[in-house]
Amino acid sequence: MDFLHALIMAGGGGTRLWPLSRRDRPKQMLALVENRTMFQISVERLAPLLPPERIFIVTGQDQIAALRADAPHIPPENFVAEPCGMNTGPAVGLGVIHIQQRAPGALVAVLTADQHIADKARLRQVLAAAADLAARGQIVTLGITPHFPSTGYGYIRRGAPLAQIGGFQAYHADGFTEKPDLPTALSFLESGLYSWNSGMFIFQAGRILDEYARQQPHMHTLLRAIQDAIGQPDYESTLAEKWPQMPRISIDYAVMEGAQNMAVIPIDMGWSDIGSWQTLYEVLDHDADGNAARGAGRDHIHVETTGTLVYSDRRVVTIGVEDLVIVETDGVLLVCRRDRSEGVRAVVEQLKAAGETDLL
Amino acid sequence: MDFLHALIMAGGGGTRLWPLSRRDRPKQMLALVENRTMFQISVERLAPLLPPERIFIVTGQDQIAALRADAPHIPPENFVAEPCGMNTGPAVGLGVIHIQQRAPGALVAVLTADQHIADKARLRQVLAAAADLAARGQIVTLGITPHFPSTGYGYIRRGAPLAQIGGFQAYHADGFTEKPDLPTALSFLESGLYSWNSGMFIFQAGRILDEYARQQPHMHTLLRAIQDAIGQPDYESTLAEKWPQMPRISIDYAVMEGAQNMAVIPIDMGWSDIGSWQTLYEVLDHDADGNAARGAGRDHIHVETTGTLVYSDRRVVTIGVEDLVIVETDGVLLVCRRDRSEGVRAVVEQLKAAGETDLL
Numbered sequence: 001m002d003f004l005h006a007l008i009m010a011g012g013g014g015t016r017l018w019p020l021s022r023r024d025r026p027k028q029m030l031a032l033v034e035n036r037t038m039f040q041i042s043v044e045r046l047a048p049l050l051p052p053e054r055i056f057i058v059t060g061q062d063q064i065a066a067l068r069a070d071a072p073h074i075p076p077e078n079f080v081a082e083p084c085g086m087n088t089g090p091a092v093g094l095g096v097i098h099i100q101q102r103a104p105g106a107l108v109a110v111l112t113a114d115q116h117i118a119d120k121a122r123l124r125q126v127l128a129a130a131a132d133l134a135a136r137g138q139i140v141t142l143g144i145t146p147h148f149p150s151t152g153y154g155y156i157r158r159g160a161p162l163a164q165i166g167g168f169q170a171y172h173a174d175g176f177t178e179k180p181d182l183p184t185a186l187s188f189l190e191s192g193l194y195s196w197n198s199g200m201f202i203f204q205a206g207r208i209l210d211e212y213a214r215q216q217p218h219m220h221t222l223l224r225a226i227q228d229a230i231g232q233p234d235y236e237s238t239l240a241e242k243w244p245q246m247p248r249i250s251i252d253y254a255v256m257e258g259a260q261n262m263a264v265i266p267i268d269m270g271w272s273d274i275g276s277w278q279t280l281y282e283v284l285d286h287d288a289d290g291n292a293a294r295g296a297g298r299d300h301i302h303v304e305t306t307g308t309l310v311y312s313d314r315r316v317v318t319i320g321v322e323d324l325v326i327v328e329t330d331g332v333l334l335v336c337r338r339d340r341s342e343g344v345r346a347v348v349e350q351l352k353a354a355g356e357t358d359l360l
Numbered sequence: 361m362d363f364l365h366a367l368i369m370a371g372g373g374g375t376r377l378w379p380l381s382r383r384d385r386p387k388q389m390l391a392l393v394e395n396r397t398m399f400q401i402s403v404e405r406l407a408p409l410l411p412p413e414r415i416f417i418v419t420g421q422d423q424i425a426a427l428r429a430d431a432p433h434i435p436p437e438n439f440v441a442e443p444c445g446m447n448t449g450p451a452v453g454l455g456v457i458h459i460q461q462r463a464p465g466a467l468v469a470v471l472t473a474d475q476h477i478a479d480k481a482r483l484r485q486v487l488a489a490a491a492d493l494a495a496r497g498q499i500v501t502l503g504i505t506p507h508f509p510s511t512g513y514g515y516i517r518r519g520a521p522l523a524q525i526g527g528f529q530a531y532h533a534d535g536f537t538e539k540p541d542l543p544t545a546l547s548f549l550e551s552g553l554y555s556w557n558s559g560m561f562i563f564q565a566g567r568i569l570d571e572y573a574r575q576q577p578h579m580h581t582l583l584r585a586i587q588d589a590i591g592q593p594d595y596e597s598t599l600a601e602k603w604p605q606m607p608r609i610s611i612d613y614a615v616m617e618g619a620q621n622m623a624v625i626p627i628d629m630g631w632s633d634i635g636s637w638q639t640l641y642e643v644l645d646h647d648a649d650g651n652a653a654r655g656a657g658r659d660h661i662h663v664e665t666t667g668t669l670v671y672s673d674r675r676v677v678t679i680g681v682e683d684l685v686i687v688e689t690d691g692v693l694l695v696c697r698r699d700r701s702e703g704v705r706a707v708v709e710q711l712k713a714a715g716e717t718d719l720l
Contacts (some may be wrong), residue, residue: 019677086564100389301710303703317707318380320700324681328693333676333686335695340680342661347677350661359675 003106004131006050007095007197008042010059010067010113011085015348015360020311023360028113029066032294033276033283045120046111053078054103056227057113058095060085073311083243088199089242090246093212093219097227100205107131108208110201110251116283118270126267129166130202138162138263139211139273141173141256142204143195145268149185152275154178154252156264157188165233173262176252195266197235200258211255219246219254277325277341278298281309289310295329309338332359363466364491365456366410369559370399370419370427370473371445375720376424376636379692380671383720388428392634392654394420394427398474403431405480406471407488411436414463417473418455421446448559449614450606453572453579458563467491468568470561470611471660478630478641486627489526498522499571500562501533501616503555504629505606509545512537512635513614514557516624517548525625533622536612541713555626562618569689571615579606579614635686637701639671655689669698694718 021027028039036044043055051245052074060083068079080098082091092110099106109127117123130140143156159174176197180188188194212220224240229238247254256262274280284292290307293300298312305318312328325341327334336343347355351359373386380389388399396404398440412434419427421441427440440458442451452470459466477483490500503516520685522681536557540548548554572580582602589598607614616622634640644652649666653660659669665678672688685701687694696703711719 016372301707303707304700312693313689314691314693317704318695319703319707320696320697321684324695326693326695327672328688331674333672333674333688333693335676335678335681335684335686337680340664343678343679347661347663347679 003103004127005048005054005056005099005103005106005108005109005204007092007094007099007108008039008055008057008113009088009091009110010039010042010057011063011082011091012060014114015345016342017274017280017346018330018348019334020327021328021358022330023357024062026063026114027274029063031068032280033116037070038116038274040070042111042113042115043074045117045123049124056080056095056099058082058091059113064308072175083240086246087248088251089216089249090219090243092208093223093253094226096205096208097223098230100209101227101230102131104205106205107134108148108203108205110199112199112273114274115198116270116272116274118283122267122269126168126200126265126269127165129168129170130265132165133163133170133265134202134204134207135206136208138170138261139207139256139259140170140263142198142200142202143178143264143266144198144271145266146194146196149182149186149189150196151179151182153273155180155185155188155194156197158193158195158264158266165265166269168225168265170263170265173264174185176257178252194266196271197252197273203249207261208255211259215248215255216247219249222246235239260320277309277327277344278328278334281325281338286311307338361444362412363463364414364487364562365459365466365468365491366406366415366461367418367452367459367468367470368399368415368473368676369448369451369455369470370401370417371423371442371451372420374474376702377634377640378690378708379694379719380687380710382690382718383682384422386474387634389423389430393476395609397425397430398476398504398634400430402471402473402475403434405477405483406487406585409484416440416455416459418442419452419472430700443455443600446603446606447608449576449609450569450579450583450613453583454586456565457583458569458590460569461590463606464565466565467494468563468565470559472559472633472657474634475558476632476634478643482627482629485526486528486625486629487562489528490529492525493523493530493623494567495568497564498530498621499574499616500530500623500625501623502558502560503626504560504631506549506554506556509549510556511542512589513633513699515540515545515548515554516557518553518555518624518626521640522623526623527625528624530623535622536617538612555624556631557612559611560628560629561611562606567621568615571619575615575618576609577605579609582606610671636705637669637687637696638698641685641698644669667698 010028029037056078058080064079064081133140155177157174159172162170162172229235272279272283286292292309294311295313300316304321307323310316310326321337325336325338369595370388389397416438424439425439493500515537517534519532522530522532595693632639632643646652652669654671655673660676663679667683670676670686683698685696685698
């Protein structure tokens with residue numbers, strides 16, 4: 001286990017928790033579930049599995065100061081900046097070369113900064129098991145046991161059993177399917193053979209770079225040039241020159257879907273990507289009437305109110321309402337039927353089209 | 361008509377439009393329906409019937425500066441201050457003695473500062489007719505034609521026809537009933553003989569003071585002492601001495617219910633006391649989906665939203681909701697089913713009991 005490193009992908013924005021999430025305040029910087037940011041929780045839940053010096057973060061240049069302030073015990077040089085967002089294919093590659101430069105032969109766990117995991121001990125257990133499997137040359141993906149026929153996630157199909165390891169059953173991965181339609185998603189759920197693609201992967205740094213070399217030779221050449229400059233005076237200029245040449249492509253398309261020796265470990269650990277106000281409501285604690293509250297103004301007055309999520313620093317009074325999401329922040333007030341909360345995406349598009357970027 | 365004066369009762373608070381209405385910002389100071397305050401509208405709708413110098417206002421000492429600023433064309437000395445709130449019996453008496461001192465033999469129309477009247481021309485017409493009737497010694501009350509069996513208003517029963525005057529039919533008033541229970545209210549509505557007590561009365565100053573003398577001799581003695589001091593150096597000290605001795609009693613109980621020669625003119629002029637967010641919603645303009653908006657932030661984004669009133673200076677987004685009242689002001693956010701908006705009174709009581717007077 002000495003060589004397992006975490007590579008936390010903490011870039012990107014996302015509008016699905018608007019008006020709370022904004023361009024300059026993405027989801028990983030929000031204290032959604034606990035009183036620490038999603039990024040802080042993503043770091044802290046790795047202890048005691050990983051010491052801070054073995055945690056790396058890839059993020060946008062504009063977010064790096066805020067994330068460093070959130071996790072001051074992580075060495076500042078472990079925060080790797082993307083000059084601009086180029087999707088996860090280049091971002092994972094950039095993080096991996098930094099880890100490999102620091103610790104040749106390292107194992108890398110690609111993790112996310114904005115996902116909720118209720119059972120943190122189980123996450124550490126499965127990471128330890130996956131690291132053992134990765135040490136044998138497998139590229140391991142954590143597959144979330146699906147609870148409903150989501151059409152918003154990618155799916156991984158399990159093949160033949162591969163190994164029993166650390167109390168988990170690993171399988172050969174038998175193909176990825178991006179966001180399926182509903183009948184397909186239903187058939188996936190019924191088959192019992194599919195997991196959601198969590199975006200969490202565990203592999204040897206060298207193995208994944210071999211896959212880049214085989215499947216994405218141009219990207220690999222660029223990564224090699226950047227890697228050679230790490231710790232050198234010309235690192236910044238090299239990065240500035242090479243990075244914009246990267247193809248904008250996800251890690252799944254870039255290497256995972258075509259990789260050899262892909263494994264999947266199905267895992268149920270109370271995972272949620274908190275992709276909407278509805279899913280945030282689901283992971284929060286509720287009172288006896290099914291109401292949940294976040295924000296400083298939590299001492300709300302609920303009269304005949306059920307199933308309602310309130311996120312506000314103000315004093316909120318609700319009377320005779322049910323199943324609402326009420327969010328008040330920075331000049332915007334959202335009142336939304338809870339099961340319609342994905343509708344905020346359309347509103348964000350509408351504001352964008354109207355040029356009201358100050359609200360985004 | 362030369363001697364008709366208006367006496368606008370502009371004291372008091374009221375909590376039914378909380379959180380917008382507050383102790384220091386009562387309903388008459390709010391711009392609820394138009395872009396002027398209810399008090400301003402109450403003054404302006406009297407033109408061209410009454411010139412500013414014949415409009416008097418009785419209000420609390422703490423509100424007098426704000427009301428003067430709202431109606432700078434009214435002579436400052438026409439604003440009569442109550443040292444403290446003592447209900448409408450003493451307040452009307454105080455206003456009447458000031459008017460009588462200025463214009464002996466005047467006719468007085470007691471009016472309200474916080475009621476909506478859609479048909480302002482009709483108000484002026486009925487006031488002119490009522491003044492003619494009052495000049496003959498009648499005490500005239502304006503009776504609002506009821507539209508539903510309210511249990512929150514007082515009712516006036518009409519007796520025999522009294523006169524046709526200015527296009528209106530006046531009746532002898534045949535008794536007052538305070539807030540009836542629902543079966544009684546229903547029977548009132550069905551009989552067609554009852555009007556709501558609007559709190560608007562028209563009478564000769566001398567006639568009403570005679571009723572005070574006959575029915576409320578102690579109050580009358582106090583009023584006489586105050587009247588004798590008007591314009592004298594000892595006015596303030598006399599008022600300060602006599603006022604606290606006044607009984608706290610409404611004008612209805614004090615003199616109207618026992619008065620001789622009471623008349624009622626039934627009138628339908630789009631009257632509303634705006635006694636709740638529901639009734640405010642009813643008098644506001646609505647868009648095609650039945651939504652209404654007030655406050656500076658009127659450019660709201662409504663997605664599949666119907667029947668909803670929004671009062672906010674912020675940008676408000678609603679998705680998939682119906683028949684709500686959403687009010688955001690001064691650190692409080694209220695989200696309420698529209699037909700439950702009278703529930704704010706209980707919340708105000710709850711806050712009062714909890715000592716959270718900063719929100720009231």
